[in-house]
Amino acid sequence: MAYNYHRRHMKAMAEASNSASYSDADSSSSQTNVSTSNHCEEWNPNQIVYNKMEQIIERMQDEQLGVPVRTVKSFMSKIPSVFTGTDLIAWMMKSLDLEDQTEALHLANLMASHGYFFPIDDHVLRNSLSISVKSDSTFYRFQTPYFWPSNCWEPENTDYAVYLCKRTMQNKTRLELADYEAENLARLQKMFSRKWEFIFMQAEAQAKVDKKRDKLERKVLDSQERAFWDVHRPVPGCVNTTEIDIKKACRMNKPVNRTRVKISTHLACSVGGGRVSPVNEADKSEVLKREIDSLRLRLDHRIGGVKISKVAESYSTFYEQWAEYDPFITLPEPTKGMASNPWISDSTDFWELERQTKDVPCRRVRRWAFSLKELLKDGAGREQFIKFLEKEFSAENLKFWDAVQELKRVHSRDVSHKVQEIWNEYLGSDANCPINIDCKSYEITKINMANNPNNRWIFDEAAGHVYQLMKNDSYPRYLRSDMYKEYLNGTKKKTSVKGIRGVITFSAKKVGDQLALAAANTTTSLT
Numbered sequence: 001m002a003y004n005y006h007r008r009h010m011k012a013m014a015e016a017s018n019s020a021s022y023s024d025a026d027s028s029s030s031q032t033n034v035s036t037s038n039h040c041e042e043w044n045p046n047q048i049v050y051n052k053m054e055q056i057i058e059r060m061q062d063e064q065l066g067v068p069v070r071t072v073k074s075f076m077s078k079i080p081s082v083f084t085g086t087d088l089i090a091w092m093m094k095s096l097d098l099e100d101q102t103e104a105l106h107l108a109n110l111m112a113s114h115g116y117f118f119p120i121d122d123h124v125l126r127n128s129l130s131i132s133v134k135s136d137s138t139f140y141r142f143q144t145p146y147f148w149p150s151n152c153w154e155p156e157n158t159d160y161a162v163y164l165c166k167r168t169m170q171n172k173t174r175l176e177l178a179d180y181e182a183e184n185l186a187r188l189q190k191m192f193s194r195k196w197e198f199i200f201m202q203a204e205a206q207a208k209v210d211k212k213r214d215k216l217e218r219k220v221l222d223s224q225e226r227a228f229w230d231v232h233r234p235v236p237g238c239v240n241t242t243e244i245d246i247k248k249a250c251r252m253n254k255p256v257n258r259t260r261v262k263i264s265t266h267l268a269c270s271v272g273g274g275r276v277s278p279v280n281e282a283d284k285s286e287v288l289k290r291e292i293d294s295l296r297l298r299l300d301h302r303i304g305g306v307k308i309s310k311v312a313e314s315y316s317t318f319y320e321q322w323a324e325y326d327p328f329i330t331l332p333e334p335t336k337g338m339a340s341n342p343w344i345s346d347s348t349d350f351w352e353l354e355r356q357t358k359d360v361p362c363r364r365v366r367r368w369a370f371s372l373k374e375l376l377k378d379g380a381g382r383e384q385f386i387k388f389l390e391k392e393f394s395a396e397n398l399k400f401w402d403a404v405q406e407l408k409r410v411h412s413r414d415v416s417h418k419v420q421e422i423w424n425e426y427l428g429s430d431a432n433c434p435i436n437i438d439c440k441s442y443e444i445t446k447i448n449m450a451n452n453p454n455n456r457w458i459f460d461e462a463a464g465h466v467y468q469l470m471k472n473d474s475y476p477r478y479l480r481s482d483m484y485k486e487y488l489n490g491t492k493k494k495t496s497v498k499g500i501r502g503v504i505t506f507s508a509k510k511v512g513d514q515l516a517l518a519a520a521n522t523t524t525s526l527t
Helices: 002-019 023-029 047-060 085-095 101-113 157-169 179-191 193-211 215-232 246-251 284-299 308-325 349-355 362-367 372-377 379-391 395-407 412-427 439-451 460-480 482-526
Strands: 070-074 077-084 117-119 139-142
Touching: 047 085, 047 101, 077 085, 077 215, 085 101, 101 117, 117 215, 139 215, 157 179, 157 193, 157 215, 179 193, 193 215, 308 362, 362 379, 362 482, 372 379, 372 460, 379 395, 379 460, 379 482, 395 412, 395 460, 412 439, 439 460, 460 482
Parallel strands: none
Antiparallel strands: 070 077, 077 139, 117 139
């Protein structure tokens, strides 16, 4: 019965579409096509689930052996094409050979969450995480096959705006907007402010078509359309069952973003876009072209535009550079034993030694030459770099960069005070330690200060420029400076002296032991 209502509804909408004429609509949806489920099967990873559910739904809708659907009469009204939760669960347990009612309720809840049937009393609660299908006298209604998820619907925001706008025109209690729907309508009205008049005309045209229908037919179609939008625009905080799992899409080796196709004329309702807009798979020729290009790159022995030989060389250089600092490859000092490996001994002594600023080993100093990040991460390296910058009268660059990093970690209530402090210290007209940055970075920071002085990322542009300046200028000059070379040579000498002292200490101890042993032997012979 509901399906026949829907067919008559489509026919009426097509007739209205032929009689109405809007120039804007003709340009957007005058020639349209319908996407079928066969087209969706190739890219939609949920299609197997949809097919299984729809097989059960078709059995439920069987006139002889299906769930009993009837029109319920109440005081001065009729509720067409409904069935109760009790009948639904009883049919499932009988026809699907389910022994446990909990399993039947779980299956019914899954099918309802995908929009194959829905309660007619409260559409909003149906999407709540705490509400499920119950085996009671609650009335449910089947969704028309046209709105099944297997048809690959992906409705646009303009379609949703037309639907909400149409409901506001119909002064009926059952069609009143929920709070979240009213918020969505206000947001969409702001989003489509330039073409809201056209959206309003679409909604008005659909409302006129709805008024010409039979009362019972209108009730069924309104509930089915509302249930459709409950699935595709669920209540905030609820699970959206129409979303495609990116992992499944990748396993199918198909793109998630697909090209849209236009909706058929019989659903356009005399206006562009119609009620909903299905989608179709991406153009196969484009996919094949991209695959051919990828295969050609592989034939050229390239990955991401880089030769494989260069990639291997880069990896080898990286591992050789860092092998000395891997405790699994190079046993750490001072014991040269596996117990010193912090990943095996569960001891933090190794890392504590790495953080100390006195008696810095040569291996740590060599690590400073890897990158500016490694230099600043080491406490001793930071101290040496600050001394070098002070000699060159550019220490304010590092101080400013440190202040910006600290700003990102302060409490929210202290952000505005810290921002003003940094501005007065480094960027203001009367700054105590003015930094040298380009005009573009300064203007961006100045605009940010004027617009939003409470933003903790307000100095990111200037800090990025200062960091690049240190990385490309100050840091290379520090590595070439006598200061770094002398410090590196000094640590080498300390390491050598430590080694010699160890040998001398060991030799002296050995000689002392021999003398003590000789004296003991002499004493024994005399006695």
